Amino acid sequence: MDFQDYVSVDCVIFGYDFERLKVLLLERVMLDQATHKVIFSDKILPGSHVLNNEPIEAAAKRVLVEFTGIEDIPLHQFKTFGDLDRLSRQERDILWLKNIHQDPSQRVLTVGFYSLVDANKYKLSVTKQQTHPEMFKRNPAWYDIETIPEEMAYDHKQILYEALSYLREGVKYNPLVFELLPEKFTLGLLQKIYETILNTTFDKRNFRRKLLKMPFIVPLEEKQQKVAHKPAQLYRFDWKLYQQVKRNNHDIML
């Protein structure tokens, strides 16, 4: 037994599809070897063991590519989960682990990461070679945050909800939303994102006043085109300026 048998990462990828807040989950399916009937199926976070010589964040990035096709996104470590029985609280988890020849009573610590991305930007796909023909993870898909599937692997529902509250806090003090926004964006879009994530609404005029006071949100000499309404001013987020401002004044953003 080795380091990699005891440590894993799990990724909670939040996606905004310009309508709603979503989370990326895989389907975990176990088939009967003989009949090929489904024994069970539930949802699981993209995650995997950390290889012996792999930094933990690299492991998180690797599993994302392997199980979702998402590449090159910033990941935020939020919490480590180490309950003794976190892999063996549900019957189907035990069944699953036994079948991949892992002892369900063996302890695996998992480091949780979250991210916020544009849900429309990626074609989701599993590229990882699945080692057990009748047990596999498939169908990475976005699930609305308001209707999280009941049945999830291990302690993943707990991990998901904790990530959600880290996201909601994080978004208030860190420029997380600019990690998902296109280079050029309108204030209307920005407002919609904040409203969706925080599940609230803001007054348009007050919101704009507040954001326009931030020096790192800089107007471009460019407007929207071909929209069926008054074209909006485009802005960009200046990361360098943001870093400068942040050094002096810790609490910015909403």
Place this chain on the structure above:
Amino acid sequence: MDFQDYVSVDCVIFGYDFERLKVLLLERVMLDQATHKVIFSDKILPGSHVLNNEPIEAAAKRVLVEFTGIEDIPLHQFKTFGDLDRLSRQERDILWLKNIHQDPSQRVLTVGFYSLVDANKYKLSVTKQQTHPEMFKRNPAWYDIETIPEEMAYDHKQILYEALSYLREGVKYNPLVFELLPEKFTLGLLQKIYETILNTTFDKRNFRRKLLKMPFIVPLEEKQQKVAHKPAQLYRFDWKLYQQVKRNNHDIML
């Protein structure tokens, strides 16, 4: 090799001695077996491997008792450190690990916890049986945060500084300071603590106004006694009320 060989916890215990902010460190000493001369000595955070059947927070509490004598304090998980070479970047770390028959190139993930306590409340002492007679940890002691020792084990200096910034953020949004304060306290003391931790000063009148508006800081029918100045009103922190208020309104405290 087992779970416990790959996962550890480290505790960054901040102490306030009613003057300055301190941090609790142990001395790590290695002696020459023959001459008993000191080969090296540096500082190390209280930490240890997590036992196979031990929850991670329990491990953190255990090592605190074993290496410092501090019992029953709230611990806050803040970050997990997993760099591949975090145990082998310094010559003396390699020497140390070889002598306790641990492979320096072996990877150990460590989960960091921090806490804030009254530095005067505890008699510090090491009770853990030290297994290698010429290599030991001793002398738990408070070190001023402004003069952190240069020489520290592994990546412990990094862990310490990251903990410090989590503390400084945490104290603004969570009632951490009330975990260290005596049951009955004065507003003057409260202000001094915030000023020390955040390394700033506040206007007395504005500070009091702000804190007295918080319903969970409740005045007692009692004043200081036998002080060589006007005796101050005593207050207590009502944790139940705090929980209630917090449910509605997420961002409180300073």
Place this chain on the structure above:
DNA sequence: GCAAAAGTGTTGCTATTACACCCATGC
């Protein structure tokens, strides 16, 4: 009586809230 910390109010400024209408565009 003096040293030491407690306690207290006001003012100007800044930030926040609440609120309603016209504008430019594509179809």
Place this chain on the structure above:
DNA sequence: GCATGGGTGTAATAGCAACACTTTTGC
């Protein structure tokens, strides 16, 4: 011409920052 989201100002209120003197006690 109508539907769509963009864009704008003001007034009332609440919160924040800056400021100095009196009080009570122990010694």
